[in-house]
């Protein structure tokens with residue numbers, strides 16, 4: 275070896291020789307390739323994502339958004355007093371400014387008088403700085419599914435069924451409130467705990483970040499809709515009163531089964547969990563009552579949610595198979611059943627059913643989940659019982 | 665002379681880097697909750713090949729690092745300036761030094777790199793590229809569609825055909841049986857993704873416009889990780905999912921229910937949900 279150059283050449287020759295002999299031995303060649311025409315066809319058939327648009331991150335104008343009413347203000351103050359804090363809002367209308375607005379200590383909430391309708395609505399002013407912060411976090415964490423402009427058609431969300439919320443439709447499924455719109459706290463809770471079994475994760479963001487995101491989401495309401503509609507109601511999370519079945523849970527499950535298949539007719543959309551032969555006995559109905567076909571399967575239902583102008587259909591969950599979205603404790607289930615799931619075939623049951631029936635339903639559904647979900651052997655037995663004689 | 669020195673320095677630094685990387689990976693593995701100093705155990709039948717190769721490289725690199733550091737210490741101590749001894753400067757430019765360097769470099773290349781490469785090629789040929797014939801009774805087929813930023817999986821359902829209402833559609837979640845080869849055909853809707861199943865010790869790019877194939881045979885039941893291993897946009901980090909491997913008995917129940925519920929959820933007007941292609945034999 276005369277020079278370093280010669281040595282380098284030798285090394286390179288060895289390396290190239292080794293690699294090309296591997297190539298000759300077809301080490302690399304056995305990687306299968308699709309035939310060109312077929313794959314080309316697939317590429318053409320697949321609906322492609324819309325091209326990205328420019329994303330202005332800074333918002334320069336603030337906006338008025340609906341706030342919950344007088345009751346809510348008094349409630350907030352009581353809450354603050356209980357925690358030994360200064361009440362947030364003044365309860366003295368004489369402290370209001372000339373236009374009849376009530377201003378809180380941070381200047382956050384105002385009440386505006388709608389003269390034409392002789393109607394009092396509460397509004398809050400959300401400034402551009404907060405909206406900008408909210409937009410930035412929204413783009414970073416939420417927009418991949420919910421879309422850069424909140425249309426529920428972000429790239430990740432396009433083929434998601436049910437699809438992500440379109441915030442311009444101002445309709446929310448799992449807010450657990452009886453009113454049309456949820457309070458900020460209800461929305462914050464939803465973001466913090468996420469929706470089980472969906473890509474809506476429990477978001478581990480700071481309280482300030484979530485507050486900003488919530489204000490931004492609200493500001494996506496179109497004119498005259500959602501948080502820009504003076505007539506729409508805003509409500510807190512439905513309150514579960516005293517549990518009438520405490521200590522008698524087994525009876526609650528038994529009673530819940532009757533309510534589920536009887537009064538509430540849950541089995542019209544969700545699966546029935548009793549063989550149709552045994553239903554008349556359970557419900558004291560005539561022996562020849564006819565129930566819907568394939569009672570052990572749920573029925574696809576229409577919803578109010580739209581993707582690109584097309585209504586989306588939603589399959590009501592089979593509690594022994596699907597994951598329940600917003601909590602599986604009787605308390606969670608009570609809240610969901612009582613408040614309903616907005617925009618879907620699931621109505622708010624509070625008022626239509628007695629408190630006892632509501633709680634019984636919650637216990638029954640929880641029991642179904644506990645007994646059969648993720649327990650293939652048990653579930654196989656259940657399915658065999660349900661399909662027997664069909 | 666200088667060139668050889670820099671060559672040597674390059675080799676040295678790369679060995680250092682590899683060793684550091686290995687320690688780093690072991691740390692990551694520990695953070696994953698696996699054995700201390702060991703990556704999570706493989707859950708597929710050829711996964712042990714990857715683990716063995718990983719440890720071989722780790723050990724070879726560690727040994728060569730120790731040797732190189734010790735060799736470096738000799739001139740540092742022997743030739744340093746000290747009372748009664750002047751520092752000894754040497755560029756290693758004598759013929760003897762050059763020969764020594766060349767022999768060590770060649771030996772390193774042949775012993776370490778060629779050895780590792782040969783084993784890697786053997787593994788690829790015998791396991792990773794050795795796809796089983798798709799026999800529906802034996803092999804479970806899965807169609808994978810990657811998109812910004814989610815994984816879609818389609819099982820054939822009860823009729824064993826793709827593109828029918830009873831297909832099992834899952835998003836960011838894949839359920840497969842244990843003990844059977846699972847055969848994947850994958851494509852992408854937009855950009856290049858890469859299906860990465862770390863516990864199964866397999867990873868393959870998912871390209872738009874072509875169908876890539878891969879397979880493995882899970883030998884552990886449980887919950888595992890699905891990742892995208894190709895930077896694919898600003899929400900790449902959100903592109904992960906969960907792999908569930910079930911015992912065959914449990915899987916049969918699951919497959920039947922999922923397929924029946926798939927029919928119940930089937931909406932022929934929902935065009936975006938109709939993606940599927942004819943399974944390529």
Ligand SMILES: [Cu+2]
Pocket residue numbers: 810811812813856857858892893894895896900903
């Ligand atoms: Cu990706």
